[in-house]
Every structure is written in structure tokens, then in C-alpha cells.
Amino acid sequence: MAGIRRRSLFTAAAAGAATLGAPALLSGCGKSGGAKELTFWNFYAPNPNPGDPTLAAQSKWFEDMVAAWNREHETKIRLQYVTILGTPKLATAFAADEGPDIFLISPGDILRYYNAGVLTDLTPYLTKEAIADFSRPNMDTRLVGDRVYALPMEIEPLAMFYSKPLMESVGVTADSDLPTTWDEMLALGEKLKRAKKPPIVFCAAPGYYQNFTWYPWMWQGGGNAISADGKHSAFDSPGAVHALNLYKQTIQRGISPRVEPANADGALALMQGYAAAYHTGIWSVAEFRHRKPKFPYGVFAPPTPPGGTPKTVLGGWAFVANARGRDPETAAKFCAWAIGSMEQDSIDRVVDWCTKAKADIAPRKSALELATRNGGYDDPIMKKFKDEIFPTGRGEPRYPPVVYKAISDAIQACQLTGADPRQQAELASKQIDAYLKSYEGGRIL
Amino acid sequence: MTAVAQAPAGAPSTTSGRRPTSRRRREALAAMLFLAPDMLGLLLFLGIPMVACLVLGFFQVDGFGGYKWIGLGNYERMFADPLFLHSLRTTLLYLVILIPGLFVVSLALALLVRQRFPLVGLVRSMLFAPNVVSLVVVALVWKFMLTDQIGVIDRILGFFGVTAPSWLGTPKWAVGSILVVTIWFAMGYYMLIFLAGLQDIPREYYEVAKLDGAGPWQTFRHITWPLLKPTSFFILLTSTVSMMTGGLDLLYVLTSGGPANSTTLIIYYIYQQAFVYGEFGYASAIGAFLVVILLIWSAALFALTRGGRFGDGDK
Numbered sequence: 233m234a235g236i237r238r239r240s241l242f243t244a245a246a247a248g249a250a251t252l253g254a255p256a257l258l259s260g261c262g263k264s265g266g267a268k269e270l271t272f273w274n275f276y277a278p279n280p281n282p283g284d285p286t287l288a289a290q291s292k293w294f295e296d297m298v299a300a301w302n303r304e305h306e307t308k309i310r311l312q313y314v315t316i317l318g319t320p321k322l323a324t325a326f327a328a329d330e331g332p333d334i335f336l337i338s339p340g341d342i343l344r345y346y347n348a349g350v351l352t353d354l355t356p357y358l359t360k361e362a363i364a365d366f367s368r369p370n371m372d373t374r375l376v377g378d379r380v381y382a383l384p385m386e387i388e389p390l391a392m393f394y395s396k397p398l399m400e401s402v403g404v405t406a407d408s409d410l411p412t413t414w415d416e417m418l419a420l421g422e423k424l425k426r427a428k429k430p431p432i433v434f435c436a437a438p439g440y441y442q443n444f445t446w447y448p449w450m451w452q453g454g455g456n457a458i459s460a461d462g463k464h465s466a467f468d469s470p471g472a473v474h475a476l477n478l479y480k481q482t483i484q485r486g487i488s489p490r491v492e493p494a495n496a497d498g499a500l501a502l503m504q505g506y507a508a509a510y511h512t513g514i515w516s517v518a519e520f521r522h523r524k525p526k527f528p529y530g531v532f533a534p535p536t537p538p539g540g541t542p543k544t545v546l547g548g549w550a551f552v553a554n555a556r557g558r559d560p561e562t563a564a565k566f567c568a569w570a571i572g573s574m575e576q577d578s579i580d581r582v583v584d585w586c587t588k589a590k591a592d593i594a595p596r597k598s599a600l601e602l603a604t605r606n607g608g609y610d611d612p613i614m615k616k617f618k619d620e621i622f623p624t625g626r627g628e629p630r631y632p633p634v635v636y637k638a639i640s641d642a643i644q645a646c647q648l649t650g651a652d653p654r655q656q657a658e659l660a661s662k663q664i665d666a667y668l669k670s671y672e673g674g675r676i677l
Numbered sequence: 678m679t680a681v682a683q684a685p686a687g688a689p690s691t692t693s694g695r696r697p698t699s700r701r702r703r704e705a706l707a708a709m710l711f712l713a714p715d716m717l718g719l720l721l722f723l724g725i726p727m728v729a730c731l732v733l734g735f736f737q738v739d740g741f742g743g744y745k746w747i748g749l750g751n752y753e754r755m756f757a758d759p760l761f762l763h764s765l766r767t768t769l770l771y772l773v774i775l776i777p778g779l780f781v782v783s784l785a786l787a788l789l790v791r792q793r794f795p796l797v798g799l800v801r802s803m804l805f806a807p808n809v810v811s812l813v814v815v816a817l818v819w820k821f822m823l824t825d826q827i828g829v830i831d832r833i834l835g836f837f838g839v840t841a842p843s844w845l846g847t848p849k850w851a852v853g854s855i856l857v858v859t860i861w862f863a864m865g866y867y868m869l870i871f872l873a874g875l876q877d878i879p880r881e882y883y884e885v886a887k888l889d890g891a892g893p894w895q896t897f898r899h900i901t902w903p904l905l906k907p908t909s910f911f912i913l914l915t916s917t918v919s920m921m922t923g924g925l926d927l928l929y930v931l932t933s934g935g936p937a938n939s940t941t942l943i944i945y946y947i948y949q950q951a952f953v954y955g956e957f958g959y960a961s962a963i964g965a966f967l968v969v970i971l972l973i974w975s976a977a978l979f980a981l982t983r984g985g986r987f988g989d990g991d992k
Contacts, residue, residue, distance in 0.1 A: 633954035
């Protein structure tokens with residue numbers, strides 16, 4: 233009897249597991265949610281790491297914004313934290329037609345999503361005054377024609393961050409000692425190397441981010457990846473070749489490491505003494521502010537080649553509404569309400585994000601003026617970014633994956649295998665031209 | 678039913694004759710129910726995706742729900758794609774070094790921990806420990822250890838006056854580093870399988886060999902190695918499949934396929950095509966091609982070793 237009972241128990245357990253397990257497995261394949269709630273995928277909130285002071289401030293900004301919307305509107309917004317967007321989660325969600333209603337996008341991805349018809353045209357929900365309020369060099373890559381498809385929440389220029397104590401140890405004691413040309417920068421790198429000090433760090437890991445950090449060096453010498461009409465490659469140019477050679481020189485002369493220290497966290501690498509200078513973005517200011525506010529660091533504009541012009545790249549994420557979401561109209565209204573309206577709350581929100589939660593350049597003229605009046609750029613580093621570096625900026629390009637990959641392979645080959653920059657530029661240029669011949673879609677900028 | 682039909686005259690009554698059948702049915706039902714969640718899981722997460730992958734390989738998929746039939750277009754593109762061919766070559770070279778390396782290290786460790794010495798259980802556990810850690814964590818720890826100049830390995834070498842290369846930033850060293858980390862991670866698991874195979878070999882064989890005056894090498898060559906052939910076959914087969922289709926997380930964290938595509942193994946290339954460029958159709962076609970390669974390899978291994986028996990009967 234005991235055996236039978238045991239067997240019966242096992243049978244029942246197996247049946248139970250099968251019955252309970254099947255719906256649980258199947259539920260992963262179904263659609264969820266209703267039209268009364270829209271999801272907003274982002275990588276800030278709800279805060280997955282309350283112990284991180286930088287993230288806590290940023291998460292609060294998102295939560296306050298959504299709480300304000302939810303108080304006033306019938307259709308609620310639900311924040312969903314996902315690791316950095318542009319990862320498999322977002323790609324898989326859209327492939328399954330289960331994309332979020334609202335999400336954050338970087339300029340590099342805009343064209344791919346626009347060409348697939350996934351982005352809602354936000355123009356009808358914005359006033360002309362509000363559209364004109366967004367800074368144009370940065371806004372260009374979020375427009376198709378005169379239509380707005382993404383609303384920037386921040387502008388993130390790149391610059392050279394440096395550790396004052398380490399620079400002083402090799403005799404760089406005044407601003408006038410800081411390099412302003414590529415040659416001076418390379419000479420400084422060699423000086424640090426000879427003194428056995430930590431290096432100047434440039435991004436070496438392959439990927440969209442490395443391309444993003446490399447573009448301004450190409451632009452400084454007048455180079456471009458794509459012609460002005462967007463139909464031909466312009467990569468086989470002296471500007472591109474010189475920039476490829478710059479990255480090659482930084483490695484060959486032992487100025488920059490082949491692998492970035494501190495897991496590519498520029499602020500951390502400087503704070504811990506793993507780098508004397510780091511080519512990184514304005515977001516590092518917030519890292520210093522929250523982690524080690526008294527750390528003595530400085531910033532200088534990216535040096536230029538002979539006869540070149542100062543240039544940096546303007547990164548930053550933007551709000552977009554999914555045209556195939558559950559309620560694209562409300563999603564678009566939310567984006568406009570949150571950071572794209574001329575209402576004071578909307579402008580204040582941009583100011584708070586760019587000067588309190590983070591340390592960025594405000595993407596709207598009104599917000600930048602207000603933030604400046606409120607002292608948001610009084611800090612010498614932020615002032616330098618706003619007054620000297622940001623005006624030299626150009627919006628992050630929106631190159632399709634094939635163009636990005638051709639450029640990435642050229643950078644990697646020159647930087648890490650010592651390949652000939654001219655040959656690599658020619659090779660990449662041919663690949664880009666071959667792709668552009670059959671390309672159909674929004675203009676490549 | 679068979680039991681009832683074959684029941685001899687005078688056997689227990691019909692009622693008692695049904696008992697074994699009924700019990701067997703109940704047991705069969707229980708077995709099926711126990712297996713059902715697993716089978717359902719396999720069907721949902723392995724069977725259906727495999728079929729979908731084969732089908733998707735014939736479509737151009739934009740990653741946003743758009744599908745266009747292109748027949749063998751993805752396969753034609755594959756063989757004209759220099760990066761695919763590069764990743765295929767890199768993968769084959771990687772496997773040619775990895776599989777024998779993993780095999781030898783695992784076997785050597787199994788032979789070592791088969792011996793009886795103090796704390797042997799602890800040593801076995803420590804060797805197996807990397808297997809219970811997430812591969813992402815393994816990769817992160819190794820990445821920190823291998824970082825140029827400030828990683829612990831460079832610091833130790835520097836202490837002895839040795840200038841270390843850039844383990845993850847130089848193409849040839851990056852491939853070598855991936856190989857070492859992979860062997861370190863996987864050796865404990867295959868060591869355990871070898872150990873099970875070794876423990877199946879009767880001790881009497883070794884005792885007789887000892888009486889006959891055989892040394893360690895002769896014992897290994899004439900007793901251990903022949904009797905380990907089925908285990909060796911199993912390890913060769915499963916490690917090749919596992920190493921060719923796994924380890925994406927390791928590559929992603931350690932090198933992102935770099936420097937200059939030097940560690941872009943085929944599995945990483947599939948990931949890039951699908952999830953970075955949204956080319957799900959092309960990625961599926963490469964995935965299907967990978968399955969074909971593995972099937973050919975498995976069939977060849979079965980044929981060459983006569984199903985793991987190596988022509989030695991059932992040894």
C-alpha cells in the first residue's frame with residue numbers, strides 16, 4: 233500500500249508539474265498588458281541598484297516624471313528597466329512585434345527603426361516653437377526631412393578628461409601646457425610613457441561606441457564617411473586616413489593601451505590612477521560628482537591635426553514612440569509632454585535632467601539658458617563643455633549597420649593590427665559604396 | 678495485453694492477471710507525466726526554434742516583422758561574405774587547438790584525481806567549481822586579471838621582470854587567452870566524465886598488470902586507454918558540439934569579437950548578424966549551416982570509431 237501511495241503521489245506530482253508548467257512556458261509567448269498602460273523601456277528606472285548614487289538620482293527623475301503624467305492622464309505609463317538599449321532584448325521584442333510603447337534610442341539606431349516604420353512621427357504633437365527650441369546640430373540626426381522622429385533628452389559631447397596630479401607629475405601644470413594638436417598629444421603620451429605613468433586612453437573595443445568616439449578625429453581633418461547627398465562613400469579621404477593613422481600611432485608608440493582599464497569606465501580609471509587622460513564624454517562629470525567630488529581632474533578639447541578645425545561628436549539618447557505600439561498617439565503625446573513642450577514643467581524637466589540628475593548639455597535652447605541662469609554650468613568643467621566644446625559639436629551619425637561595420641573594421645585593423653590606413657580607407661569605402669547602391673530609406677547623415 | 682494473452686491455464690484469475698498490465702500502464706503514465714514538462718520545454722525552446730531557424734534561413738528578415746522569401750539567397754551571400762569565411766576559418770582553427778587541448782587536460786586531471794591522496798575530494802570539487810559559476814562572471818574575472826599592465830597576471834609577471842603582451846588586445850594572444858579561459862572553465866566537467874569512465878575499469882586489470890611488471894605508461898597504454906575509448910568518443914563528440922555552439926557570453930564579455938575580428942567565432946558572428954544588425958534571416962542560415970557541419974562531424978566520428986567502439990567490440 234505504501235508503494236502504491238508513493239507511486240500515486242509521484243503520478244500526481246508529475247501531472248501537477250505538467251499542468252502547471254505548460255501554461256507557464258506558453259505564457260512567455262503571449263501578448264501582455266492592455267491599452268490603459270503603456271510601457272517605457274529605459275536603462276535608469278526602476279532603479280536596479282539603489283546603492284549607486286549616480287543611478288539613484290537619474291532613476292528618481294524618471295519616476296517623478298512618470299508619476300506626474302500618471303496623476304493627470306487616464307492612460308498610465310509603466311517604467312521598465314532594461315539593460316542598455318540596442319541589445320538583444322529590444323531587437324527580440326521588435327522581431328516578435330512586442331516592442332515597448334516608448335523607449336530610448338541613440339542616433340546610431342534611428343535610421344534602422346525609421347526605415348522599418350517603427351517610429352511615430354512626433355511633429356503633430358509639437359509646436360513649431362518647441363521644434364525650433366531644440367539645438368539644430370544635435371537635432372539633425374533625429375529628423376527625416378522636416379519631421380521629428382525622436383526627442384533628445386540630453387547632449388553628450390566628448391572631450392579629453394585628465395587627472396591633474398598625474399599631469400603635474402610630468403610637468404603639465406597650467407592650461408597652456410595642455411596639448412592642442414595631435415602631435416602635442418602624442419608627445420605628451422610619450423612623455424607619460426617615459427616617466428612610467430599611466431597612459432592616455434582611447435577606446436579600443438570594437439563596436440558602435442568605438443566608432444562614435446573616432447568620428448570627431450576624422451571630421452577635424454575635413455573627412456566624412458558619406459558624401460553630403462548621402463549617396464556615395466566619402467571615406468577614402470585624407471581626413472579619414474589621418475584619423476585612422478592617429479589611432480594606429482597611439483598603439484604603435486605605446487601611448488594608449490590595447491585594452492581599456494577599469495572596464496572602460498573613464499571616470500573610474502582616472503580616479504583609481506589607471507589613466508592619466510581619457511577620451512570620454514560629459515557623462516563622466518556626474519560620475520566624479522557622485523563618486524569622488526574632490527578628485528582633481530580637468531578637461532581639454534580634443535586636439536586637432538595640422539590645418540584642422542576643432543570638432544567633437546554630440547551623443548545622447550532620445551525619447552521615441554513605437555508606431556506599432558498599443559497606443560502610438562498617447563505614447564507620442566507623452567514624449568512631447570515630457571521633454572518637448574513649451575510648458576515650464578517640460579523645460580524644467582530638461583534642466584533637471586541635464587544639470588541635477590546628470591551632467592549634460594541641455595538639448596533645448598530655453599533649457600540651456602534657464603540652466604545657465606540657475607547656475608547649472610557655473611562649475612568650470614561644465615562651463616568649458618558648454619562654451620568651448622559643445623559649439624564645436626556635430627550630431628552623432630546615423631549610419632546603417634553595414635556602413636558602421638566597414639568603418640569599425642578599418643579602425644580596428646589600423647589600431648590593433650597596424651594595417652595601412654590608406655588601404656583600409658579604400659577597402660571600407662568600396663564596401664560603403666557597394667551598400668549605398670541598393671540602399672533605400674531615410675537620408676544617411 | 679501480452680501478459681494476459683500469454684497467461685497459462687490455471688493461472689490467476691482475469692482480475693489478478695490485469696494487475697501487472699494495469700501497474701505497467703500506471704507506471705508508463707507516470708513516466709510520461711514526469712517527462713512531459715521536459716519534453717514540452719524541449720519542444721518549445723529547442724524543437725520549434727530549430728525548425729524556425731531552418732525556415733527563416735530562406736527569408737530576408739528585417740527584424741521588425743517583415744519577411745521576404747529569397748530562397749537560397751542567404752546561403753549564396755554566406756559564401757561571398759569574407760567576414761563569414763573569416764569567422765569559419767577562425768572557428769575551425771580554434772577547435773583544432775581547443776578540443777585536443779581540453780581532452781588532454783581533462784584526462785590528465787581525471788588520472789590525477791583518481792589517485793587516493795589527502796583532500797582529493799576537495800581538489801575534485803575545486804576543479805569542477807568553475808562550472809557552477811556563470812560564464813559571464815568567469816569572463817569578467819578573467820578580463821580584470823588579463824587587463825594590460827594593471828591586471829594581476831601582468832603584475833605578477835612584472836614582479837619577475839617579464840613584460841607581458843596585451844592578452845586581449847593583440848589578435849594572436851586574444852585567441853590564446855580565449856582558449857586558456859575556455860579550457861579552464863570546461864576541464865572540470867570533462868574531467869568528471871573521464872573519472873566516471875576510469876572508475877568503470879575493473880581494478881583487477883591493474884592488479885594483474887602490476888603482477889606482470891607493467892609500468893605506469895604500459896598500464897595506461899594497454900589497459901586505461903583502450904577501455905576509455907567509449908568515454909573518449911563521447912567527450913570528443915559532445916565537447917566539439919558544445920564548444921562550437923557555446924561560449925558566446927565569454928566572447929562577448931572578454932573581447933567582443935576583437936581585436937580586429939580575431940576572436941569573432943562563428944557563434945559570435947551569428948549573434949552579431951541577428952542582434953546587432955537585425956539580420957535574422959542571414960543569422961538563421963548561418964545557424965543552419967552550423968548544424969549541418971556538426972551533423973557531418975558527428976556522422977564522421979561515428980563512422981570512424983564505429984559508434985565509439987573503435988572496432989573493439991563492446992569494450
